[in-house]
Amino acid sequence: MQIEIEHLGKTYDGHDWAVHDLSLEIPSGSIFGLIGPNGAGKSTALRMVATVMDPSTGRIAYDGHSAGEGQALRTTELRRRIGFLGDGNPLYKHMTPAEYLRFFGQCFELPPAKLEAAIEQVLVTFDLTGKADAQAGALSKGMRQRLLIARCLLHEPSLLILDEPADGLDPRGRSDLRRILGRVRDQGVTVIISSHILRELDDLCDQVAIMQRGRLVVGGQVGDIIDRYEVGRFVYELRLLDGSGLAAAQEVLSRHRVLIERESVADGLPCLSIQVQGGEAMMAEVLSDLVAAGVKVVTVSRLRSRLEDVYDRLSEDRVN
Amino acid sequence: MRQRLQPLKAACLPFVTRALRGPNRRRALLGSGLLMLLVVLMGGFIGRSPSYAAHDMRQSLGLEQGRWEREELEFTIFVQDEQERRELLREEHDWNTIHHRATEGWMLLDTVAGPHVIPPRPYQELQRRARALRNARMDLAPPDLTERRRYQHFDWNRPRDRQRLQAVLDAELQPQVVVYESPLGVADTIRLIGLTAGGVLLLLWLVLAPLWVGVQLAQELHENTLQPLTGTALTARQLVLGFAAGSLAPVAIVAAPQLLLVLVAALGSGRTVPALGAVSLGLAMGLLSIGLCMLAALAVGKQRSPGLVGIGLSALLGVSALTGVAIGLHVHADTLGMVTLLPGAGPCHLLAEAFAPRAHLSGVDALALDLRLGLAMVGALVLAAASLRAIERHVGGTHREGALHRGEAMVVALVLGVLAVAALPSSARFGPAFLAGAALALIPMQLLLVARIPGGDVPPALRRIPVVPLLREQAAWLGGVLVIALLAAGLPQQFHPEAIVGLVHWGWAVVMLAMITLRGAGLPTSIPTKVWLMVCLGFVAIEYVCGVIWCLDRPSGESLFPLGAAHPLLGLVHVGMFVWIPISLIRGLTPADRPALDLHAREG
Numbered sequence: 001m002q003i004e005i006e007h008l009g010k011t012y013d014g015h016d017w018a019v020h021d022l023s024l025e026i027p028s029g030s031i032f033g034l035i036g037p038n039g040a041g042k043s044t045a046l047r048m049v050a051t052v053m054d055p056s057t058g059r060i061a062y063d064g065h066s067a068g069e070g071q072a073l074r075t076t077e078l079r080r081r082i083g084f085l086g087d088g089n090p091l092y093k094h095m096t097p098a099e100y101l102r103f104f105g106q107c108f109e110l111p112p113a114k115l116e117a118a119i120e121q122v123l124v125t126f127d128l129t130g131k132a133d134a135q136a137g138a139l140s141k142g143m144r145q146r147l148l149i150a151r152c153l154l155h156e157p158s159l160l161i162l163d164e165p166a167d168g169l170d171p172r173g174r175s176d177l178r179r180i181l182g183r184v185r186d187q188g189v190t191v192i193i194s195s196h197i198l199r200e201l202d203d204l205c206d207q208v209a210i211m212q213r214g215r216l217v218v219g220g221q222v223g224d225i226i227d228r229y230e231v232g233r234f235v236y237e238l239r240l241l242d243g244s245g246l247a248a249a250q251e252v253l254s255r256h257r258v259l260i261e262r263e264s265v266a267d268g269l270p271c272l273s274i275q276v277q278g279g280e281a282m283m284a285e286v287l288s289d290l291v292a293a294g295v296k297v298v299t300v301s302r303l304r305s306r307l308e309d310v311y312d313r314l315s316e317d318r319v320n
Numbered sequence: 321m322r323q324r325l326q327p328l329k330a331a332c333l334p335f336v337t338r339a340l341r342g343p344n345r346r347r348a349l350l351g352s353g354l355l356m357l358l359v360v361l362m363g364g365f366i367g368r369s370p371s372y373a374a375h376d377m378r379q380s381l382g383l384e385q386g387r388w389e390r391e392e393l394e395f396t397i398f399v400q401d402e403q404e405r406r407e408l409l410r411e412e413h414d415w416n417t418i419h420h421r422a423t424e425g426w427m428l429l430d431t432v433a434g435p436h437v438i439p440p441r442p443y444q445e446l447q448r449r450a451r452a453l454r455n456a457r458m459d460l461a462p463p464d465l466t467e468r469r470r471y472q473h474f475d476w477n478r479p480r481d482r483q484r485l486q487a488v489l490d491a492e493l494q495p496q497v498v499v500y501e502s503p504l505g506v507a508d509t510i511r512l513i514g515l516t517a518g519g520v521l522l523l524l525w526l527v528l529a530p531l532w533v534g535v536q537l538a539q540e541l542h543e544n545t546l547q548p549l550t551g552t553a554l555t556a557r558q559l560v561l562g563f564a565a566g567s568l569a570p571v572a573i574v575a576a577p578q579l580l581l582v583l584v585a586a587l588g589s590g591r592t593v594p595a596l597g598a599v600s601l602g603l604a605m606g607l608l609s610i611g612l613c614m615l616a617a618l619a620v621g622k623q624r625s626p627g628l629v630g631i632g633l634s635a636l637l638g639v640s641a642l643t644g645v646a647i648g649l650h651v652h653a654d655t656l657g658m659v660t661l662l663p664g665a666g667p668c669h670l671l672a673e674a675f676a677p678r679a680h681l682s683g684v685d686a687l688a689l690d691l692r693l694g695l696a697m698v699g700a701l702v703l704a705a706a707s708l709r710a711i712e713r714h715v716g717g718t719h720r721e722g723a724l725h726r727g728e729a730m731v732v733a734l735v736l737g738v739l740a741v742a743a744l745p746s747s748a749r750f751g752p753a754f755l756a757g758a759a760l761a762l763i764p765m766q767l768l769l770v771a772r773i774p775g776g777d778v779p780p781a782l783r784r785i786p787v788v789p790l791l792r793e794q795a796a797w798l799g800g801v802l803v804i805a806l807l808a809a810g811l812p813q814q815f816h817p818e819a820i821v822g823l824v825h826w827g828w829a830v831v832m833l834a835m836i837t838l839r840g841a842g843l844p845t846s847i848p849t850k851v852w853l854m855v856c857l858g859f860v861a862i863e864y865v866c867g868v869i870w871c872l873d874r875p876s877g878e879s880l881f882p883l884g885a886a887h888p889l890l891g892l893v894h895v896g897m898f899v900w901i902p903i904s905l906i907r908g909l910t911p912a913d914r915p916a917l918d919l920h921a922r923e924g
Binding site: 050051052053076077079080082084085086088090091092095099102103104106107108109151155 | 330333334337338341342543544545547548549550551552553554555717
């Protein structure tokens with residue numbers, strides 16, 4: 001499902017904007033990440049896209065059609081094509097995963113035979129078959145989160161909206177989540193995911209949008225954004241031939257405007273990650289001095305920025 | 321029709337399946353069967369058992385006279401079983417039970433046989449027989465005859481006294497010793513089973529069902545499990561109906577056999593119409609109670625635990641049901657109007673009418689009662705539908721214009737007005753009782769006002785309340801109700817100019833009450849604000865009473881503010897509050913202005 005958001009805005013009181021003038025285009029079958037600090041307006045924006053909240057201004061088109069009163073698409077019809085996991089959605093503790101899935105499947109009016117087949121399938125997909133008859137209250141946090149996402153996919157939506165799905169998950173759970181989302185995308189489902197844990201998103205999402213105070217700060221392909229904001233940050237990794245040159249290297253670096261971020265060992269060779277204040281000309285000068293001081297440099301490589309670096313740069317002190 | 325029911329079926333399926341999943345269905349069925357058995361046994365026990373407990377119950381239902389009363393009227397001695405009978409007959413001492421009863425019979429004959437006693441002509445033969453038997457059994461004359469004669473009394477015109485005399489004469493002063501049995505037959509027992517089943521049915525439907533639905537909804541809100549459901553393919557109305565159906569499913573399973581028993585008993589006893597009336601009215605009142613409990617749960621469920629909500633609701637429902645039962649089983653002219661207000665009163669009355677007509681006092685205007693029962697039914701259905709609409713808007717978050725729209729609120733106000741007027745005794749005229757009733761009618765009006773406060777997804781702290789339009793609306797409701805009341809009770813007999821002062825006080829009280837409601841329910845309140853609002857409420861009550869006094873009488877004192885009569889300082893306080901309360905409420909309801917955003921500017 002392709003989503004077009006035009007000048008979307010939401011105000012709760014008629015004075016302050018929770019989301020303001022948000023315009024995005026989300027291609028069908030992509031994973032779209034919405035990034036921002038708490039209170040940036042991510043959840044509000046996602047709730048509007050999920051049709052559970054009405055926007056104050058703007059419109060959202062789903063495959064070119066708007067939904068709601070007086071629109072071509074009925075909200076309930078559209079909801080059959082959307083799977084939405086809101087922030088902090090709890091489970092019914094006394095229901096088993098199978099019962100929980102059956103309950104939501106019936107809320108989406110799935111025919112009985114199709115529903116039972118779908119339950120079986122998502123239980124397998126989300127590795128919950130062994131716990132199908134256990135009470136949800138007895139499941140681990142990761143399993144509960146998987147069950148919640150499974151619930152959103154039960155009715156085979158073409159748009160999956162997940163608000164902070166990795167919140168509270170351990171590394172294994174996050175890894176599982178990434179695997180599942182990748183699989184969902186492969187089925188042609190458009191995924192919109194919000195998170196403040198950026199490492200979860202930078203190599204998962206096809207596109208991201210960074211929000212601050214209800215407004216879109218930057219949006220687009222992850223690679224493009226990183227490339228666009230990389231220029232401001234020059235981090236290089238120096239690999240030295242042996243440890244004897246390390247002291248000399250540190251001595252040379254201390255004479256320049258260079259910050260040693262990390263010392264490490266890779267493939268038995270000492271490595272230094274340095275941040276150079278002054279761009280590539282400064283790095284050339286540093287390298288020349290290192291060679292002159294007898295430091296045996298094997299390789300010098302510039303480290304690529306991550307989404308997190310871009311976000312840090314953009315955020316600065318503008319946390320809501 | 322099938323197409324129209326399809327959305328309802330789709331809405332109910334998930335919730336009913338959820339409610340009856342796993343062992344829940346078996347438990348409900350087992351409970352249903354056990355309760356049915358218990359009711360049949362209970363009805364059979366009350367109808368047929370010779371035990372004292374069953375006898376007392378029959379007596380309290382007016383189905384049987386007291387045992388001692390029957391013994392006296394029938395000149396009989398009741399025993400529990402054959403063994404007791406044998407023991408009684410074996411008693412040999414002079415002052416045994418049989419002898420004692422025979423002596424009492426002799427004393428009765430002695431009373432009616434006196435030479436100065438002249439009975440009406442039809443009973444002279446009875447007196448002749450009494451004289452003959454008395455004289456024949458002088459051996460039964462007690463030693464303290466003269467003393468006991470002073471306490472004897474007989475009235476030839478009382479059927480009961482004549483029945484006693486006839487029984488003594490027929491038994492020839494030989495009291496019968498009889499093993500006690502219930503005087504009720506199989507048909508009476510079936511009616512009693514119907515009555516018991518009806519009582520259980522009303523308990524389930526009017527108390528347990530609303531309580532259960534309210535607590536379940538409070539739990540969903542408290543645990544935030546309702547929110548994900550709003551994103552499914554169900555509309556808000558389907559969600560509310562489905563949720564209620566799911567919560568009611570176990571109650572319905574338990575109640576179904578009781579309904580069957582009621583209908584079978586009604587058919588068996590030929591009292592189908594009142595029984596069906598009891599079931600229908602009970603159903604309508606139950607729907608209203610369920611709607612109100614769901615609204616209460618929506619109002620407080622997020623902040624308060626389901627347990628607390630349950631305690632509060634059970635207290636309200638319990639008091640309402642007990643009062644309803646008390647009034648419904650003993651309807652009389654002054655209380656018959658209460659069947660329009662108390663959910664349990666009308667159905668209980670009809671149930672008694674169907675299965676225990678002897679217990680039911682029918683000395684009331686039947687047409688007036690039936691009219692009120694009809695009004696209660698229609699009113700309950702209208703109010704239940706309005707409740708459903710309000711709940712639906714709350715759940716769907718579409719109550720930006722209030723949980724009820726302007727037209728709906730007007731209809732509800734008029735229905736409330738009709739019900740309140742119908743609840744007044746038939747003899748009620750414009751007077752203190754009438755005005756006190758009007759004060760009580762203001763309470764549901766305030767709840768209606770709360771339903772008109774704009775909501776939606778605006779946090780309470782940021783809400784703006786359209787005070788003046790809402791006050792205007794309430795004035796329209798009250799105007800409508802006043803017209804209904806005056807049509808029903810008539811215009812005041814006389815009008816005196818001082819009544820204008822009363823109307824000012826009364827108007828002040830009504831407007832301030834509305835503003836207190838808007839402030840308390842529409843915006844967040846701190847503890848000092850709550851205390852201040854309570855103080856304001858106290859002054860509203862004083863002003864209301866003051867208005868009533870000035871409207872009805874010409875107060876002898878010249879003070880417009882009656883607290884001044886107690887002490888001049890209190891009078892000053894009264895005047896100060898009269899001025900300050902409106903100012904403080906207006907300030908509280910209109911926060912400092914900020915320029916509103918032009919939401920349409922961008923779209924344009």
